[in-house]
Amino acid sequence: MTSSADVVVVGGGIIGLSTAYYLAKLGYGKVVLVEKEMFLGTGSTGKCAGGVRAQFSTRINIEMSMKSEEMLVQFEEETGWPAVYDQVGYMFLLSDEQELAAFSRAMELQKSLGLEVDLIDPEDVAKIAPPVRTDDIIKATFCGDDGLADPNDLIQGYASAARKHNVDIITECEVTGLKTTGGEIKAVLTKSGEISTPLVVNAAGAYAKLISKMGGMDLQVEPVRRQIVTTGPLDYIPSSFPMVVDVKAGLYFHKESAGLLLGWADKDVQPGFDESVDPEYTDAIIMKALDRVPQLETAEIAKSWAGLYETTPDHHAIIGYAPEIKGFFNNTGYSGHGMMHAPAAGLVAAEIICGKQPSIDVSPLAPDRFAKGAMVEETNVI
Numbered sequence: 034m035t036s037s038a039d040v041v042v043v044g045g046g047i048i049g050l051s052t053a054y055y056l057a058k059l060g061y062g063k064v065v066l067v068e069k070e071m072f073l074g075t076g077s078t079g080k081c082a083g084g085v086r087a088q089f090s091t092r093i094n095i096e097m098s099m100k101s102e103e104m105l106v107q108f109e110e111e112t113g114w115p116a117v118y119d120q121v122g123y124m125f126l127l128s129d130e131q132e133l134a135a136f137s138r139a140m141e142l143q144k145s146l147g148l149e150v151d152l153i154d155p156e157d158v159a160k161i162a163p164p165v166r167t168d169d170i171i172k173a174t175f176c177g178d179d180g181l182a183d184p185n186d187l188i189q190g191y192a193s194a195a196r197k198h199n200v201d202i203i204t205e206c207e208v209t210g211l212k213t214t215g216g217e218i219k220a221v222l223t224k225s226g227e228i229s230t231p232l233v234v235n236a237a238g239a240y241a242k243l244i245s246k247m248g249g250m251d252l253q254v255e256p257v258r259r260q261i262v263t264t265g266p267l268d269y270i271p272s273s274f275p276m277v278v279d280v281k282a283g284l285y286f287h288k289e290s291a292g293l294l295l296g297w298a299d300k301d302v303q304p305g306f307d308e309s310v311d312p313e314y315t316d317a318i319i320m321k322a323l324d325r326v327p328q329l330e331t332a333e334i335a336k337s338w339a340g341l342y343e344t345t346p347d348h349h350a351i352i353g354y355a356p357e358i359k360g361f362f363n364n365t366g367y368s369g370h371g372m373m374h375a376p377a378a379g380l381v382a383a384e385i386i387c388g389k390q391p392s393i394d395v396s397p398l399a400p401d402r403f404a405k406g407a408m409v410e411e412t413n414v415i
């Protein structure tokens with residue numbers, strides 16, 4: 034195994050692969066990526082719902098999404114790998130004045146940054162997403178540039194492009210420790226041996242806190258279980274069916290194969306690494322979905338699975354050097370929107386590491402913001 038590198042990226046999910054690719058593309062010497070599992074993308078990335086949206090409530094999240102959406106459109110040109118990015122749009126159903134006020138405020142900010150997003154009436158909801166019950170909806174927001182991407186395409190695309198740029202991707206290589214001397218990173222310890230390096234990128238997703246701990250650092254990223262259910266074929270779902278979010282219920286659903294994918298963020302789930310499917314959680318998703326799409330009463334359940342969100346206290350990513358140790362860079366904590374932000378996330382992290390001006394000012398996402406009390410709360414979280 035490689036015994037030295039200019040940088041070791043820990044984690045072969047979408048954030049680690051995007052970062053490794055852009056580091057190599059920008060010419061940052063010898064880039065090594067280590068992944069503990071046998072295959073790439075089997076962590077949160079492989080469990081994700083594929084949603085891509087720029088309808089956030091903070092400037093930084095909107096900018097990360099808009100840049101990433103632009104990059105997704107050019108993904109094949111960039112990586113040589115075709116990737117599904119189906120711009121069917123994202124719709125947020127609003128059922129009271131409070132929700133309307135909050136989403137109207139967010140829309141103002143989104144529009145000021147150039148996003149094309151509209152406030153639509155229940156009749157329009159029924160036209161765009163026919164089986165959705167709208168009798169208790171007062172308005173909805175809709176952005177047609179948002180949509181759905183295939184996480185596996187993105188993993189394969191960044192991995193193949195990274196390899197073409199000579200990134201050494203090593204699977205079944207679990208990081209077990211960090212060697213530091215005088216407050217500086219010296220090496221990464223793995224089950225397959227030691228890799229000496231002056232720089233580590235922590236892209237371990239829901240496990241990022243454990244990697245930081247190996248260097249004696251705390252990182253405010255908690256694993257939180259989230260579940261998904263898919264249905265069998267439904268002949269009333271058009272191919273143009275968008276991502277629909279029922280804000281009141283916390284439910285989201287979009288077309289998946291010939292049916293629907295349904296998800297719900299249970300706010301009562303406590304942090305932990307348990308990824309088993311909880312039948313009560315599955316039932317709660319189905320009940321919420323039946324309430325919003327009554328026609329689902331006769332639908333068959335195809336699959337259900339659970340995965341981990343990598344959640345920070347303010348639901349924003351952590352991008353930047355750890356203040357405690359020289360040579361330790363965090364790119365993690367995407368709090369349920371890491372797939373959609375991965376293109377920009379990898380690019381800006383690589384730009385910062387290479388000493389270039391980042392395409393987006395991600396200073397609000399600095400790791401020390403929690404200690405400084407400078408959090409940037411995202412309210413549009415699902």
Ligand SMILES: Cc1cc2nc3c(=O)[nH]c(=O)nc-3n(C[C@H](O)[C@H](O)[C@H](O)COP(=O)(O)OP(=O)(O)OC[C@H]3O[C@@H](n4cnc5c(N)ncnc54)[C@H](O)[C@@H]3O)c2cc1C
Nearest residue numbers: 044046047048069076077078082084208238340371372373
């Ligand atoms: C149910 C669900 C639905 C979601 N829906 C969406 C969505 O619609 N849109 C969206 O944008 N995002 C969504 N997300 C979030 C998204 O999946 C994550 O934000 C994103 O995948 C994070 O990517 P990552 O590379 O940081 O983490 P991961 O994909 O988890 O990759 C981290 C990798 O690090 C590896 N690793 C950990 N510890 C070590 C170690 N010690 N040594 C070596 N390797 C290690 C892991 O094995 C893993 O492969 C969803 C997540 C879930 C669970």
